[in-house]
Amino acid sequence: MDIDRRMLPYRGITPVAYLAGLVALILMLVWLLHYREGLEYDSDNPYRVFNVHPFLMLFGLVYIAGHAIMAYKMVPGSHNVQKFVHMLQNLVAICLGIIGICAVFKFHDMLKIEDMYSLHSWIGISTICLFCFQWVFGFVTFMFPRASTHTRVRARPWHAALGRALLYMAICAALTGLMEKATLLKQNNQASQRELHLVNFTGLSILLFGIFVDLSVA
Amino acid sequence: MDIDRRMLPYRGITPVAYLAGLVALILMLVWLLHYREGLEYDSDNPYRVFNVHPFLMLFGLVYIAGHAIMAYKMVPGSHNVQKFVHMLQNLVAICLGIIGICAVFKFHDMLKIEDMYSLHSWIGISTICLFCFQWVFGFVTFMFPRASTHTRVRARPWHAALGRALLYMAICAALTGLMEKATLLKQNNQASQRELHLVNFTGLSILLFGIFVDLSVA
Numbered sequence: 192m193d194i195d196r197r198m199l200p201y202r203g204i205t206p207v208a209y210l211a212g213l214v215a216l217i218l219m220l221v222w223l224l225h226y227r228e229g230l231e232y233d234s235d236n237p238y239r240v241f242n243v244h245p246f247l248m249l250f251g252l253v254y255i256a257g258h259a260i261m262a263y264k265m266v267p268g269s270h271n272v273q274k275f276v277h278m279l280q281n282l283v284a285i286c287l288g289i290i291g292i293c294a295v296f297k298f299h300d301m302l303k304i305e306d307m308y309s310l311h312s313w314i315g316i317s318t319i320c321l322f323c324f325q326w327v328f329g330f331v332t333f334m335f336p337r338a339s340t341h342t343r344v345r346a347r348p349w350h351a352a353l354g355r356a357l358l359y360m361a362i363c364a365a366l367t368g369l370m371e372k373a374t375l376l377k378q379n380n381q382a383s384q385r386e387l388h389l390v391n392f393t394g395l396s397i398l399l400f401g402i403f404v405d406l407s408v409a
Numbered sequence: 410m411d412i413d414r415r416m417l418p419y420r421g422i423t424p425v426a427y428l429a430g431l432v433a434l435i436l437m438l439v440w441l442l443h444y445r446e447g448l449e450y451d452s453d454n455p456y457r458v459f460n461v462h463p464f465l466m467l468f469g470l471v472y473i474a475g476h477a478i479m480a481y482k483m484v485p486g487s488h489n490v491q492k493f494v495h496m497l498q499n500l501v502a503i504c505l506g507i508i509g510i511c512a513v514f515k516f517h518d519m520l521k522i523e524d525m526y527s528l529h530s531w532i533g534i535s536t537i538c539l540f541c542f543q544w545v546f547g548f549v550t551f552m553f554p555r556a557s558t559h560t561r562v563r564a565r566p567w568h569a570a571l572g573r574a575l576l577y578m579a580i581c582a583a584l585t586g587l588m589e590k591a592t593l594l595k596q597n598n599q600a601s602q603r604e605l606h607l608v609n610f611t612g613l614s615i616l617l618f619g620i621f622v623d624l625s626v627a
Contacts (some may be wrong), residue, residue, distance in 0.1 A: 363616055
């Protein structure tokens with residue numbers, strides 16, 4: 192078993208995925224805390240409320256969901272322990288994602304901005320809806336009440352494929368979101384070139400995280 | 410062999426990938442020809458020059474490059490024929506991509522806009538550079554002068570993995586590009602809601618194309 196794993200071509204990739212995810216999170220926090228207004232859900236400053244959105248979506252639906260994909264490789268213990276961690280991580284990701292979406296709707300309400308007009312919002316809302324469907328489908332099929340062995344074997348590649356597609360969608364949502372915000376900031380002369388470069392590096396780290404997570408389970 | 414292929418879970422996916430790609434191309438053309446100024450590389454109207462960019466990038470680095478990934482499944486004939494078609498499609502994709510990038514630089518020159526500041530441009534330029542590297546690497550390793558069998562066997566999963574990552578990067582570049590353009594149009598009140606919805610549907614089709622191409626070769 193050990194020899195087999197050592198022969199896999201992408202074996203050294205998982206630590207790189209961890210690193211890229213951590214870099215993305217840190218850059219996002221530097222951006223929101225140093226260059227922007229900070230983050231607070233119950234603030235009177237609408238921009239502090241808004242900033243909860245990019246952080247929680249990245250932390251939940253990209254970072255934790257990405258780690259959930261890698262759980263079967265990285266969590267020590269039996270298959271059942273790995274499955275439980277995978278399920279729990281995805282549940283946490285969904286909860287953070289829902290709070291993150293509430294934050295942006297609250298921001299829109301505070302500034303009387305319309306909802307759901309952009310490509311970013313269309314990709315994002317499709318992602319969270321499919322994510323919830325995938326979680327329920329996975330829970331019912333693989334945990335409780337659990338389908339027959341035959342059904343589980345047939346469902347597994349579809350569950351894995353949809354999971355990978357969802358990470359890919361979440362990353363597209365994140366990148367289009369960063370692009371929208373950066374374009375607005377630049378257009379209104381509200382950001383220095385240094386800040387815009389930081390946003391670009393955050394986006395690149397998110398993209399690399401997605402590529403390396405995908406590679407690590409390929 | 411036939412029975413094995415029929416048992417693959419994602420067998421019916423390839424036609425869906427073809428359809429999504431075609432829909433994305435048609436929507437893009439409707440947008441550029443009906444809602445925007447049309448496309449012409451040698452025009453005096455900078456916006457007609459600009460419009461060459463989104464069309465060629467989508468047609469080259471997403472649509473044709475996506476079909477090149479599926480060539481080993483869909484092109485009839487021997488493995489060598491498939492390999493030749495795959496190589497040729499990727500070469501055409503690179504040429505279209507380079508002309509597409511020249512178009513946007515020409516547009517920037519005409520309107521004195523700075524180059525390479527956005528996340529879209531950073532992702533895009535990384536994608537085309539890596540794409541050229543991947544093509545040269547693939548040509549030298551698998552076609553001429555061709556590496557030893559041992560090296561080819563070791564290189565194949567890396568070549569496939571980088572190819573999938575590049576399609577994923579090209580799609581992220583396309584979506585961030587659409588997002589940037591749509592944000593600017595909306596901000597300057599230059600587009601109707603109907604046009605912005607068309608852009609969103611174009612983006613969703615591109616995203617689905619990527620997911621289905623990836624699934625069809627998973």
